[in-house]
Amino acid sequence: MWLLMLPALVPVLLFSVGPLLYGIGLAFTDARNVRNHETAFVGLENLVELLGAADFWSSFRIGLIWAVSVTVLQFLAALGLALLLNENLRFRGVARVLAVVPWAMPPVVIGLMWKLVYHPDAGILNSLLGTDVNWLADFSLALPAIIVVGVWTGMPQTTVVLLAGLQGIPKELYEAGEVDGAGRWRRFWNITLPQLRPVIVAITSLDFVWNINQFGLVYVLTQGGPGGQTRLPMLFAYEEAFRYRFAGYASMLGLAMAIVVLAVLGLYLWRQMREAR
Amino acid sequence: MRRLSQYVALVAYIVFLAFPLVWLLSTALKTPQEMALADPTWIPREPTLANFADAFGEQDLVGAAVRSLGVALASSLITVLISLPAAYAIARHRGLVNRIAIGWVLVSQVFPFILIIIPLFMILRDLELVNTLPGLVVVHVTFTLPFALWMLQGYVRAVPPELEEAAAVDGATRLRSIVKVVAPLLAPGVVATLLFAFISSWNEFMFALVILQNPDVMTLPLTLVRFTGPEGVARLGPLAAASLMATIPSLIFFAIIQRRLKSGLMAGAVKG
Numbered sequence: 001m002w003l004l005m006l007p008a009l010v011p012v013l014l015f016s017v018g019p020l021l022y023g024i025g026l027a028f029t030d031a032r033n034v035r036n037h038e039t040a041f042v043g044l045e046n047l048v049e050l051l052g053a054a055d056f057w058s059s060f061r062i063g064l065i066w067a068v069s070v071t072v073l074q075f076l077a078a079l080g081l082a083l084l085l086n087e088n089l090r091f092r093g094v095a096r097v098l099a100v101v102p103w104a105m106p107p108v109v110i111g112l113m114w115k116l117v118y119h120p121d122a123g124i125l126n127s128l129l130g131t132d133v134n135w136l137a138d139f140s141l142a143l144p145a146i147i148v149v150g151v152w153t154g155m156p157q158t159t160v161v162l163l164a165g166l167q168g169i170p171k172e173l174y175e176a177g178e179v180d181g182a183g184r185w186r187r188f189w190n191i192t193l194p195q196l197r198p199v200i201v202a203i204t205s206l207d208f209v210w211n212i213n214q215f216g217l218v219y220v221l222t223q224g225g226p227g228g229q230t231r232l233p234m235l236f237a238y239e240e241a242f243r244y245r246f247a248g249y250a251s252m253l254g255l256a257m258a259i260v261v262l263a264v265l266g267l268y269l270w271r272q273m274r275e276a277r
Numbered sequence: 278m279r280r281l282s283q284y285v286a287l288v289a290y291i292v293f294l295a296f297p298l299v300w301l302l303s304t305a306l307k308t309p310q311e312m313a314l315a316d317p318t319w320i321p322r323e324p325t326l327a328n329f330a331d332a333f334g335e336q337d338l339v340g341a342a343v344r345s346l347g348v349a350l351a352s353s354l355i356t357v358l359i360s361l362p363a364a365y366a367i368a369r370h371r372g373l374v375n376r377i378a379i380g381w382v383l384v385s386q387v388f389p390f391i392l393i394i395i396p397l398f399m400i401l402r403d404l405e406l407v408n409t410l411p412g413l414v415v416v417h418v419t420f421t422l423p424f425a426l427w428m429l430q431g432y433v434r435a436v437p438p439e440l441e442e443a444a445a446v447d448g449a450t451r452l453r454s455i456v457k458v459v460a461p462l463l464a465p466g467v468v469a470t471l472l473f474a475f476i477s478s479w480n481e482f483m484f485a486l487v488i489l490q491n492p493d494v495m496t497l498p499l500t501l502v503r504f505t506g507p508e509g510v511a512r513l514g515p516l517a518a519a520s521l522m523a524t525i526p527s528l529i530f531f532a533i534i535q536r537r538l539k540s541g542l543m544a545g546a547v548k549g
Contacts, residue, residue, distance in 0.1 A: 005374070008363035008422060012381070015397060015419040020388060022396035033395065077290075084287050089280075095287055098294040104531030106480035108498040109520045112505065113301045122513055124300045127317050152297070206386065213389045216482040220502055237391040242487060247395050254392035261387055 027252040033245035046252035056253070058228060059236040062143065063257075066232055067212035070150035074211075075204055077151060078158035085159070086166045103156035111220030114149045137226045146221050146230050153217060154210070158203050165199035166192070201272045205265055212261055233257050305329070305517035312513055328514035329522070335515050337492075341500035342523075345479055348410055348496060352417035353474035356425050357467060359418075364429035365455075369438065378430075382423040394487050401488065408491045416488060417478040424477075425470050432466025433459070472530040480527055497523050 027046060031039045050056050081099060085092055102110060117125055118135040126132060135145045169192065177187045193200075215234040218224070224231035224239070231239075233253065241250035299319070304312075306324040332338055367375050397416065398407065406412030436459050444454035482498040489495050492503070501523060504516045 002366075004362035004366040007359035008426060011359065011415070011419050012422055015400070015415060016385065016393065016422075017381075019393045019396040019400065022400075023392040026396060027392075033398070080286065081290050084283060084290065087283060089283060089287055091284075091287060091291065095291050095294070098291060098298075100531070100535060101294070101298065101528070104476065104527045105524050106482070106498055106527060108480075108482050108501050109524050112501060112516060112520050113297050115505070116304050116513060116517060117297050117300050119513070121315075122304070122312050122317055124296070124303075124317060124319070152293070155294075209387055215390065216486075216498075219486075220482075220505075234389060234391060237389070238487075241391060241395050242398075247399075250391055251395055254389045254395075257389050258387065258392060261389075265387070 023251050024255055026248050027255045029248045031248040031251070033241055033247040039248075042248070046249050047256070049249065050252055050256060055228065055231075056236065059231050059233050062229070062231060063212055063233040065143065066147060066150065066214070066230075067208055069147050070154065070211045071204055071207045073147070073151045074154045074158050074207055075200070078155050078162055081155070081159045082162035082166055085163055099159050100156045102153050103160075107153070107216040108220050110149070110153055111217050114152075115221060118145060136222050139226055139229055142222055142226055142229045146218055149217065149221060150211065150214070154207060158207060161199060161203045162196065165196050169195045197272070197276060201269065205268060208268075209261055209265065212257070301517050301521060304513055305521050307514055309514060328518040332515040332519040332522070335504060335512065335519070338497075338500060338519055338522075341495055341497045344410060344494065345497040348413050348417065349475045349478040352414045352421065352478045353471050355414065355418050356421045356474045357429075357471050360422055360426045360429055360470075361467070364426050365433050365459075367426070368430040368433035378426065382427050385420075385423045390483060394484065398487055407488055408494055410489075410494060413485055413488050413496070416484045417474075417481060420484070421474045421477050425474055428470045428473065429466060432463055432470075435466075436462045469534040472534045476527045476530050 028041060028043060029039050030042045030045070031037070081095070085096055085099070105113075115136065117123055120126060120132070120134040120137075123135075125135065133141065136142050138145075173191050173195065174187060177191055182190065212232075213234055214232060215238065218230055218232055219235060219238075222230045224235040234257075237250045237253045237257075240246045240253065303319055303321060305328050306326070307321045308323055308325050308327070311322055363378075367378050401407050401412045401415070404412075406415065440458050440462075441451075441454045444458045445451070449457065480498065481496075482502075485496050485499050489499060492500075495503070501516070501519060504512065504519065
């Protein structure tokens, strides 16, 4: 039994569990990501510095706006699409195929593709709207612009999971509802949503975690610009660790984000469970 | 009336999902002269395949594709080889190990990559594996492993243990019953997991960005990003063409495993 586990256990311990613990340890040191640096234990110094840094708070705020709005919009859009796909409509097949394409695409290609859409000269968006805007370089428009891309990218998984959930709701419930004279809306509120609840809680939690840890897509789209307006926490941490080489500081940032995510998730799941009872 | 509004909504979704893809295709088929025009159009006036040929000249795309292919093949094969025995153990012996494994799958989703990539980078540097493809393979295997394990143990569980017991009654050894009875039933699941691991590695950008800094060893996603740089409009055509080509393997493989992936994700979503 343990012999069977061994081949998988060794790499996970060596390159995943080990580094994770090491990384948590690094957060309490002044480690630099350079050769021949004498690393010293500094206690909570990194945390103090982090909490006093204005650029951390602005990145944190942007990260929360991004993660919450993408997760919520993703969910609403995906629920709408899943409900439509669950109906017997024509062209449903087309939508079904299109709905999973973003899932398979490399995030880098998604980023580049949307850069072409948003391109100030050769992009289709300006030509459609008759505007002359440099979407991804505009201080107030860059964040909304990447949020749209985030929703586009993450909709497939959410739609697929919600659709599977919808198809798992027993038909008898709807028939009973109809007998009791419940209209479409009442059936949606009183049957569909409560029945779907465990699936909704699971997928929105996952979406939130994936979104707040997002890196590649936004790195390709804006590199965090303009002026840090789209610098999500992970882009901030990446710059600190691999451009300025403050490994200890960046690790503390990662640890702080992990704690925030766990806290948000814990609160959300706890509330959902209490309400479900 | 209700039907009508449903169709309007469905069409709106199709437009939203499709228009960036159509634009990518349209850009890939345009001549540099047309790209420079003030008012871009959906349908290229003189569609050309020249961008696809030009893409190969712009950067070392062929080399990057070969490297990506190598990394993806190596990491998907290794991932499945080492997770298959573990998946069998987890599926057949419920209990503590099972719970720890599932817990790790979830934890690995929550922790931000930066916490792992910094120490991992330092470890790989000490092992002289930074800027090497084996270094990237190690990282891809480690990070695909939890989900691969999760998928595979689901497939093992779907094979009734009674079949193995029956084989044992007929005098087959444990190993023989696994090879002769379990393996054939497991084959489609193994293929699905292989393809999933392949796509994950082929598409992966973040770890590659940190580990491969030398342009001579960069994988396809990194090379595509280098395309952009201080961009002239003329280069957008080849960029779009290269992006399309880089997507093809993932799309084909994904189409094959789509159904199986759905059920895998559902199992995770409900039990998680």
